[in-house]
Amino acid sequence: MNLTRFKYIPLVGTVKNYKVEYFRKDLIAALTVAVVAIPQSMAYALIAGVNPVYGLYTSIVSAIIGSAFGSSKHLVTGPTNAICLLVAGSMRNYMGLDNAYQLLFLMTFLVGALQITFGAIKLGKVINFVSHTVIVGFTAGAGVLIALGQLSTLLSIRIEHSAEMPTTMKFYYVMTHLNQTNLYALGLGLMTIAIILLCKRINKNLPGALIGIVIPVIFIVIFSLEQKGVKLTGHIPSSLPPFKMVQFSFDSFKNVFSGAIAISIIGLVEAISISKSISSTSRQKIDANQEFVGQGLANLVSSFFQCFPGSGSFTRSAINYHNGAVSRFSGILSGVVVALVLVFFAPYAQYIPNPCLAGVILVTAYSLVDQHEIKKVVKVGKFNSDSIAMWVTCFATILMPDLDYAIYTGIVLSILLYLKDTNKVPVKILIPTQGKESQVIEQEVKSVKEKVDIIIVQLEGNLYFGSASDLEEKLDNLVDKAKVIILRMKYVTTIDLTALNAIKVFIRTVKEAGGILIISGVRSEHKSMLKNSNLVSDIDGENIFMSENEIFASSTNALERARATLNCGIGEKSEKSAACTLIESVSTFKGTNTSFF
Structure with missing residues (x-):
């Protein structure tokens, strides 16, 4: 078969390439993932503001x-x-409508279509423009929002039209109505949290979330806690996801498009x-564009089976890998x-208490605040670009009414x-000292006060329109x-016409x-x-030296040219300038005296 x-x-x-012996390992990993996925999926549906079955x-x-x-x-x-959380924010204004689920x-369809498009036009590398600190800030803010949003469920405080309210307003309502707390619901939620944390301490492989939901169900059945105000999940149909055609209209597109862009990104x-985190250990090569297509198809197909947008789960993926998944x-x-499980055990799910699902979510929300990464960013610099981007994104996520705008x-x-940080050109100024020994000192541009025989100006990095002025x-x-x-361009990685024009002006001046x-x-x-921009016409062709494979070759050639220009006669007994002395040492270079090049 031609796999290309x-x-x-x-x-x-x-x-x-599949082998029979792989199946057992894949099945064990799949069963372990499913045990975690079932309570997580139901809990996350509550974050999105929809029925757990979705x-x-x-x-x-x-x-x-x-x-x-x-x-x-x-x-x-x-x-x-x-x-x-993004789904909940995007759908907040529509959940009370008759066509809310449509x-x-x-929106799930649009997310999938956008992601497939990104993959098809090879935008895999563009994802690098989303700073890691932006994701750290967003997830930390999301963790806070998720926790605040679940307090009403944990305390069983009923809020009218809660789906249409921002999380900050829900939190304010809960804080002003704490006297309405249902202690039975709170007790069950805290029990779930305690069980999850205890399972983590005993053995990280224990399905704490599942155990933390099953045990409270026993209390619900024995003590009839539903009759005491504890809200349960309710009926979940025992059927596979039903196929249903997505309803398309221009107004509907307009309503959900902005949210779809943010969710797709x-x-x-x-x-x-x-994927890259796991591949660093598994050594699998990841194709970002193919992953875009895979995620896009997952969402696109899901939209026809009454699903909301999804993505790669770190928890379930890590469990999958560490439990021996082969393929x-x-x-x-x-x-x-x-x-x-949905087909054969759905009837039992109706006894799951919502406060227990809220407990699962609260534990997850706490883990979203990556304290280690936050400390690392802050340690680098409280007011550097990474830190500012992280904190602004974090607070924007918490305070902005629309998460997509955050x-x-x-x-x-x-x-x-990033553009602010890159609009400064790294320029090294190397000047021969005026002492007896040939030495070179590095100075700042503004510190060069007196006129000397020779200056080596080393340009580095990306020379583009944003840095041309500097x-x-x-x-x-x-x-x-x-x-x-001597203008040394060995370490110039890219250059555009605007920066090149600045160099041309400098040459003429x-x-x-x-x-x-x-x-x-x-x-x-x-x-x-350089040739097409007519820069060669502004400078003698003999004064341009190409980069060569031999180390320091072009710089040595440039200095030889400077020697001729300054009329430095090598071997003459007359007193030489520091620049000529330096050039002479370069001319007899045996591998020790030109490390500054």
Whole structure:
């Protein structure tokens, strides 16, 4: 079979290379993932503001399709806390409408379509423009919001039209109505939290969330706590996710499009981050564009089976990998197991107390606040770009009424801060000392006061339109500071026409001031740009030296050119300037005296 024809369907390659002995390992991993996925999916559905059954539907369909078409063989797709929070924020104004669920499924479709488009046009690398600190800030803010949003469920305080209220308003309402707390509900929720934490201390592999839900159910049945005001999950149909056509209309598109963009971006960032995190240990090569397509298809197909948007789950993916999953079949099987549980055991789910699901969510919300990463960012600098982007995104997530705008704020801010940091050109000034020994000292541009024979100006990094003004200003300060200026471009990675124009102006200004400018270390990829921009016409061709494979070769050639220009006669007994002494030492260089190049 020629697998190149099926490169966009990784499952084909998995089937071809699958071995019988893999199945047992994949099945064990799938069963373990399903045990965690069932309570998580139901709990996350509450975050999204929908019936828990839709969380189970999403956990089934997304896991199967995402595993079949994604790049990672360990990533498990389904409901995630951050995505569910975005769903709740985007749908807040529509949940009271008759077509609320139609809008929700349409948004799932749009998320999938956008993600497939991103993958099809090869935007995998664009995801790198979403700063890691923006994600840290968003997840921390999401953790706070999720926790605040679940207090009413944990305390069983009824809030009218809560689906249409911002989380901050819900929190204020709860704080002003604490006297309405149902102590039975609070007790069950705290019991679930205690069981989960205890299971983690005993053995991290114990399904704490599942145990934390099952044990309270026993109390519900024995003591009839439903009659004492404890709200239960209620009826969950014993059936597979039903197919239902997505309802399309222009007005509906307009209502959910903004939210769909934010969810598609964060969903992809989550999926790629988790995939790469696991692949660093598993050594699997991850294709970001293929993962985009896999996540997009998972959401697109899910929209026709009454599912809300999903993404890669860190918890379930880590469990999948650490429990010995060998192939993508483990993710597919986890969806199948959840489907079987839904078909055969759904009637028992009606006894699950909502406060216990809130307890599961609160534990998860706490884990979203990555204290280690936050401390690391702050330690680097309280007021550096990363720290500012993180805190602004965090507080925007908590305080902004629309979470999608919080995401956009963080992304735009991180890009603006990046541009601010990159609009300064690293310029090193190397000047021969005027002592007896040939030495070179590095100085700041503004510290060069007196005129010397020779200056070596080393440019570094990306020279683009955003940094052209800074480049022009620094070069202007050097125009009359030396007889010969060597412009070293060995470490210039990219250069555009705006920055090149700044260099052309500098060359002309130096010539008008009676100086000589030599360019060294020109990389081959920049040669044509220099030629096409007519820069060669502004400078003698003999004064341009290409970068060579031999270390320091172009700089040595440039200095030889400077020697000729300064009329330094090597070997003469007459007193030489410091610059000539330096050039002489370079000419007889045996490997020790030009480390500054």
